[in-house]
Amino acid sequence: MDIKQYLDSTYLKTAEQAGLSFEENKKVVQGFISEAIQERFKLIMIRPDMVALAKKMISEAKSKVLIGTVIGFHEGTVSIEEKLSEAKKAIEDGADDLDFVVNYELFKVGQSSLVKEEVLKCTQLGLSHNKTVKWIIEVAALTDQQIVQLSALIKNVVIANFKEDSYSSVFVKSSTGFYKTQDNKPNGATVSTIIMMLENSSPLPVKAAGGVRTYQEAIEMINLGVKRIGTSSAKAIAAGLVADGNY
Numbered sequence: 467m468d469i470k471q472y473l474d475s476t477y478l479k480t481a482e483q484a485g486l487s488f489e490e491n492k493k494v495v496q497g498f499i500s501e502a503i504q505e506r507f508k509l510i511m512i513r514p515d516m517v518a519l520a521k522k523m524i525s526e527a528k529s530k531v532l533i534g535t536v537i538g539f540h541e542g543t544v545s546i547e548e549k550l551s552e553a554k555k556a557i558e559d560g561a562d563d564l565d566f567v568v569n570y571e572l573f574k575v576g577q578s579s580l581v582k583e584e585v586l587k588c589t590q591l592g593l594s595h596n597k598t599v600k601w602i603i604e605v606a607a608l609t610d611q612q613i614v615q616l617s618a619l620i621k622n623v624v625i626a627n628f629k630e631d632s633y634s635s636v637f638v639k640s641s642t643g644f645y646k647t648q649d650n651k652p653n654g655a656t657v658s659t660i661i662m663m664l665e666n667s668s669p670l671p672v673k674a675a676g677g678v679r680t681y682q683e684a685i686e687m688i689n690l691g692v693k694r695i696g697t698s699s700a701k702a703i704a705a706g707l708v709a710d711g712n713y
Contacts, residue, residue, distance in 0.1 A: 469681070472688055474534060474563075474673070475502045475700035476511040476713060478643065495519065503529040507700050509563060510534065514556050521560030534563035534598075537588070540644040542567030542604070546584045550591055557595050564592045565600040567642060570607055573616055581616075585623045593632055600637035600673055600694075605663075606645045606653040613659055617666035624670060637694065638667040641676035643713035652677050654713065655687065664691050679709040 477498040481491035495516045502510040503524060509532040510520055520533045535556045538549045553564050566588050573581045585601060592599035603616045617638050624636050640655040640663065647653045654676020663672045674687045675696030684695055684703050699709030 467688070469684060469688070470506055470700075470704050471508045472684070472693070472695050473507045473700040473704060474509040474511045474675075474694050474696045475505075475507045476643075476675075476696050476698050478511065478513055478536060478539070478713075480513065492516070492519070496523070499523050499531075501701055502531045503527045505701055505704065507531060507704075508694065511536070511563075511565070511696060513539075514552060514559070514561075517556055517559040517561050532562040533560055534565055534600075535561045536565045536567065536602075536642070538567040538569075539565075540567060540642040541571070542569050542602070543571055546580075546587055549584065549588055553588060553591055557591075557597060561597065563598040563600060564588075565602055565639060567602045567604065568616065568620070570604050570612075570616065573619070574608070574612065578619060581619060582623050585620055586627055589624060589628070589636055593628065593635060598635045598637070600639045602639045602642055602675070603663075604642060604645050605640045605655070605659040606647050606651065610658075610662060613662045614666045617663045621667045621670050630669075633669050634671060637671050637673045638663055639673040639675050639694075639696070641696075643676040643696075643698075654678070657686065657690070660687060660690055660692060676713050678703070681706045 481488045499520050511534040514535045517535050537552050538544050589599050601620050645653045655674035671693040673694040674692045678695050698713040702709045
């Protein structure tokens with residue numbers, strides 16, 4: 467097994483969040499893209515405004531590394547129209563994977579019909595352009611029951627509206643890595659949350675994002691059944707080291 471083909475190397479900090487100037491942060495992004503090319507990771511996951519840069523670098527290197535970006539990041543509360551607009555621009559810039567933050571706040575207050583509409587329309591856009599779509603449910607913001615219900619909602623929308631050969635291109639994903647928890651509780655993937663997601667999103671694949679910090683933990687997630695792992699420390703994990711990042 468080539469673990470690198472499970473790893474989505476991830477850098478999603480804005481310049482402000484990183485405490486850097488725009489140009490300094492851009493250089494960090496370039497470093498992550500170069501590393502992904504060199505290490506042959508499955509994908510580089512970056513902010514939408516960096517997709518065109520990644521496309522240029524990867525094309526010039528004649529690399530097969532995929533480009534992923536986030537939509538509605540990181541709260542997920544923007545309108546469906548805004549998410550569609552952001553996704554269209556990312557597609558134009560060369561993104562392969564579109565990781566939408568589902569409007570889990572609407573879901574939590576019982577607005578399931580609006581969440582279903584969002585999942586339907588955004589998934590339609592992605593699949594119609596032959597893109598992989600991932601739905602980030604933000605497990606740390608949900609109860610166990612809500613994790614189960616939201617995973618099942620996404621699955622049911624996809625099964626009801628798309629052909630079976632599309633299922634493998636629509637993921638349920640655990641976390642943004644930016645959710646603030648209390649008492650230092652995990653804000654990313656845990657074994658228990660991933661099991662719930664796998665059991666309730668199948669046949670859709672699952673991406674474990676956040677909280678996977680060692681090679682052994684990555685292997686454990688893969689053995690559970692996840693198809694992708696999002697991490698800011700892909701090189702360390704692939705090398706069998708302990709990641710020093712918090713995502």
